[in-house]
Amino acid sequence: MILKGKxxxxxxxxxxxxxxxxxxxxxxxxxxxxxxxxxxxxxxxNKKLEPGDVIAAGNNFGCGxxxxxxxxxxxxxGVSCVIAKSFARIFYRNAINxxxxxxxxxxxxxEGDRITVDLDQGVLTNETQGTQDKFPPFSxxxxxxxxxxxxxxxxxxxxx
Amino acid sequence: xxxxxxxxxxxxxCGRDKVIPGEIVLxxxxxxxxxxxxxxxxxxxxxxxxxxxxFDKDKIALVLDHFTPNKDIxxxxxxxxxxxxxxxxxxxxxxxxxxxxxxxxxLPEKGLVTAGDVVIGADSHTCTxxxxxxxxxxxxxxxxxxxxxxGKAWLRVPEAIKVVLTGSFKKNVxxxxxxxxxxxxxxxxxxxxxxxxFVGEGVKNLSMDDRLCVCNMAIExxxxxxxxxxxxxxxxxxxxxxxxxxxxxxADKDAVYAREIQINLDELTPTVAFPHLPENTRTFKDxxxxxxxxxxxxxxxxxxxxxxxxxxxxxxKGRKVHENVRCMIIPATQQIYLDAMKMGLFEIxxxxxxxxxxxxxxxxxxxxxxxxxEGERCVATTNRNFVGRxxxxxxxxxxxxxxxxxxxxxxxxxxxxxxx
Ligand code: SF4
Numbered sequence: 001m002i003l004k005g006k007x008x009x010x011x012x013x014x015x016x017x018x019x020x021x022x023x024x025x026x027x028x029x030x031x032x033x034x035x036x037x038x039x040x041x042x043x044x045x046n047k048k049l050e051p052g053d054v055i056a057a058g059n060n061f062g063c064g065x066x067x068x069x070x071x072x073x074x075x076x077x078g079v080s081c082v083i084a085k086s087f088a089r090i091f092y093r094n095a096i097n098x099x100x101x102x103x104x105x106x107x108x109x110x111e112g113d114r115i116t117v118d119l120d121q122g123v124l125t126n127e128t129q130g131t132q133d134k135f136p137p138f139s140x141x142x143x144x145x146x147x148x149x150x151x152x153x154x155x156x157x158x159x160x
Numbered sequence: 161x162x163x164x165x166x167x168x169x170x171x172x173x174c175g176r177d178k179v180i181p182g183e184i185v186l187x188x189x190x191x192x193x194x195x196x197x198x199x200x201x202x203x204x205x206x207x208x209x210x211x212x213x214x215f216d217k218d219k220i221a222l223v224l225d226h227f228t229p230n231k232d233i234x235x236x237x238x239x240x241x242x243x244x245x246x247x248x249x250x251x252x253x254x255x256x257x258x259x260x261x262x263x264x265x266x267l268p269e270k271g272l273v274t275a276g277d278v279v280i281g282a283d284s285h286t287c288t289x290x291x292x293x294x295x296x297x298x299x300x301x302x303x304x305x306x307x308x309x310x311g312k313a314w315l316r317v318p319e320a321i322k323v324v325l326t327g328s329f330k331k332n333v334x335x336x337x338x339x340x341x342x343x344x345x346x347x348x349x350x351x352x353x354x355x356x357x358f359v360g361e362g363v364k365n366l367s368m369d370d371r372l373c374v375c376n377m378a379i380e381x382x383x384x385x386x387x388x389x390x391x392x393x394x395x396x397x398x399x400x401x402x403x404x405x406x407x408x409x410x411a412d413k414d415a416v417y418a419r420e421i422q423i424n425l426d427e428l429t430p431t432v433a434f435p436h437l438p439e440n441t442r443t444f445k446d447x448x449x450x451x452x453x454x455x456x457x458x459x460x461x462x463x464x465x466x467x468x469x470x471x472x473x474x475x476x477k478g479r480k481v482h483e484n485v486r487c488m489i490i491p492a493t494q495q496i497y498l499d500a501m502k503m504g505l506f507e508i509x510x511x512x513x514x515x516x517x518x519x520x521x522x523x524x525x526x527x528x529x530x531x532x533x534e535g536e537r538c539v540a541t542t543n544r545n546f547v548g549r550x551x552x553x554x555x556x557x558x559x560x561x562x563x564x565x566x567x568x569x570x571x572x573x574x575x576x577x578x579x580x
Contacts, residue, residue: 013348013437017546022525026227026234028201040548060349060382064546065525066284068201068300089353089384090284093314094300141184141314152209155306160186160314 001119003080003101005052009111010041012058016091019062019070033069034076051078054117056109058084062091068098075100081117083109083124096142097151107133162412164320165387166355169295169409173278181319189219190294191272192307193281195263196224200238201301202282203245206308214249215311221253221272221281222246223263226521231528261493261519264288264376264461269493274398275390276407280304280313285461285543287378290387291371293394293408297385318384320355321346322417325362327426332577334471335370336463336541336561339377340431342423344441351383354418357411358388362425368397369467376462377543380438430576432539433559436547444576451558452484455538456569457550458562459490459517460524463541466496468562473505475566475577481513482572488530490517514569526550532557539568 018041020033027033038045055061055074061084062070071094074082081101095102103117105124114127124133138146141159148154161178163171171179173187194202199222214220222242227235239256246254253272260266264285267273275293279286284298299313307313323342343350356378358371366374371388378386388394390408398406432447434440458464458472469491481487489509491497497519500506506516522529524542532538532551538558540550545557558574567577 015544015546017526017544017549021548022197022527025197025525026232026238028204028238040553060352063348063382064284064544066198066282066286066298066300068198068282068302071300072201086349086352088349088382090298090300093303097300097302097306139184145314151302151306152205155310156209156211160306160310160312 003052003054003117003119005050005054005080005115007054007056007109007111007113007115008045008048009109010055010057013060013063014041014057015064016062016067016070017064020067020073025067025069028069030072030076033073037073037077046077049078052080053078054115055079055082057082059086061087063088066090068094071095071098071100096145099146099150103135105133105135107131162414162416164355164415164417165357165389165409165411166295166320166385167317169276169278170315170317179317181317183317185315185317186312187278187315189280189307189311189313190277191219191221191279192304193221193263193267193279193283193286194304195226195283196228196239196242197226198282198301198304199242202304202308203241205302205305211309214308217250218252219311220251220308221267222251223255223266224257224260225262226525227527228260228520229257229518259494262461262464262521265464265492265496268292268372269401269495271401271403274403274406275394276409280307284379285376287383287385288372288376288461290375290378290385291368292398293388293390293406295385295387298379316353318353318355319418320357321351322420323356323358324360324420324422325358325425326360327362327424328365329425329428332430332563333428334561334563335366335373337428337431338423338425339374340433340438340441340559341428343377343381343438344431345421346381348380348437348439349382351381354383356381356383356386358386363388364391365425367467368393369465372465373462380543430561430564432564432574433545435545435556435558438543438545438559447574449573451574452537453539453568453573454485454536455530455532456485456487456565457490457523457530457538457540457542458565459488459492460521460542461492462543463562464490464492464496466499468541469500469505472562472566473508475563475580476512476570477508479512479570481569484572485569486530487514487569488517488523489514490522491519493519523550539565539574541565
């Protein structure tokens with residue numbers, strides 16, 4: 001799968017409370033969650049975002065609570081991929097379990113850079129800066145989950 | 161190959177002699193947990209997948225604790241969805257308003273977790289039960305849905321950080337100060353994907369409430385789990401709470417750790433995490449004396465246990481909450497509420513001018529029961545102080561022990577109990 005979009009850039013330790021504040025967790029409707037996505041860190045997030053854009057961040061993206069509403073809000077808002085230097089572990093597994101692509105990379109990415117992600121080849125390209133990084137593919141077990149389209153499908157196919 | 165305590169529990173749960181850090185395994189679960197925020201998402205996934213049976217109605221705990229008693233119509237709908245599922249599937253451990261409490265205080269109290277168990281919960285502070293010698297970790301709602309169906313979860317076997325404790329706490333120092341100190345030392349991603357294994361002769365000096373508080377905040381260092389060895393105190397606790405027969409796993413003497421950290425409990429002093437990350441810790445020599453506050457919250461799965469209220473009441477007895485401060489007292493479970501009431505603690509709190517609330521997560525996650533306005537400052541015994549965590553994005557949360565919170569409530573600023 002090849003993903004293309006511009007980057008929206010954030011720093012280290014972007015936590016789940018700013019991705020989707022708890023005051024909106026009285027619903028689990030993906031569209032409503034998406035409409036408040038990143039609101040406490042970037043009021044204009046939904047205005048800036050075009051479908052297919054990527055989030056690029058620093059270390060420990062998605063730290064804090066286990067709320068799956070966070071990757072769900074990001075995915076439903078139209079983000080095609082999150083690229084970070086590292087991910088908090090519950091966010092990491094939630095993203096895989098719901099089928100939101102995530103990439104661990106140190107590649108320098110600035111706000112607005114044009115990004116291409118080749119998930120199958122494991123290549124991340126910053127078209128604006130003309131730089132590239134390779135990232136390791138997921139383990140076979142996780143690839144199985146992603147190929148099935150998420151954990152529940154994998155379960156039904158007898159992978160668990 | 162030698163293994164850590166966590167690795168041994170995981171190996172046993174997948175029927176293996178050994179597991180290797182980094183490998184992904186499927187582990188059998190002893191308990192699967194969800195709350196009124198995460199369970200609805202899981203239940204919807206469960207239903208969407210057209211699965212009709214849960215793997216074991218006795219091994220699922222559903223606790224309505226976050227926005228309960230329901231704060232608005234939407235929250236009420238979410239709770240209703242969980243309630244209906246619990247009835248339909250005949251879930252044994254379903255806790256509604258009147259029996260419910262903050263999940264991570266409730267499960268150990270009800271004896272639902274024992275040493276050697278593997279527990280996942282759709283709540284990040286599920287790591288709390290490591291205090292009982294269990295492997296427990298937070299996951300998301302889809303994990304919970306799959307686990308309710310299969311009784312299994314995929315886990316990446318973690319490496320561990322060994323935290324060696326020596327000595328014992330001085331007056332007014334507790335488990336909260338220890339864990340804040342540790343997070344300040346290694347940072348909010350200092351233990352990412354790893355276990356925090358606490359060992360050393362200092363362990364025996366920690367009460368079970370201290371250990372529960374310490375493991376509760378393992379996630380605030382990014383850890384997968386925190387865990388304590390099982391000793392006399394653990395066994396007594398498990399017996400008292402009628403938990404299942406413990407299965408005791410000890411780390412091998414030559415187990416390999418990613419890192420070792422030494423902490424002498426004698427050297428710790430009251431510690432506060434400044435906004436907006438739990439790693440922004442300071443001790444009182446670096447805390448200005450004029451940090452005025454608007455609210456104090458004593459409660460949550462971190463410090464909402466009986467000993468926390470005993471500590472706070474000792475400090476508040478015969479004193480008055482500062483005129484500019486609202487102080488919320490929130491016992492984490494009905495049992496704690498009852499015990500505190502019988503001990504006369506509520507009288508002390510109410511005389512001092514505090515509001516005493518029914519058990520709920522409430523303000524801890526900015527839900528209800530004490531939301532902050534723009535520019536307001538709160539000292540809380542909770543575990544997170546992210547931007548907007550307790551209300552307005554421009555409000556501030558300072559994380560501290562019950563002793564510091566009580567002293568701050570009296571003095572109207574971030575203050576140390578020794579100042580009174
Ligand atoms: S008390 Fe706070 S941290 Fe604990 S479960 Fe409730 S919301 Fe989460």
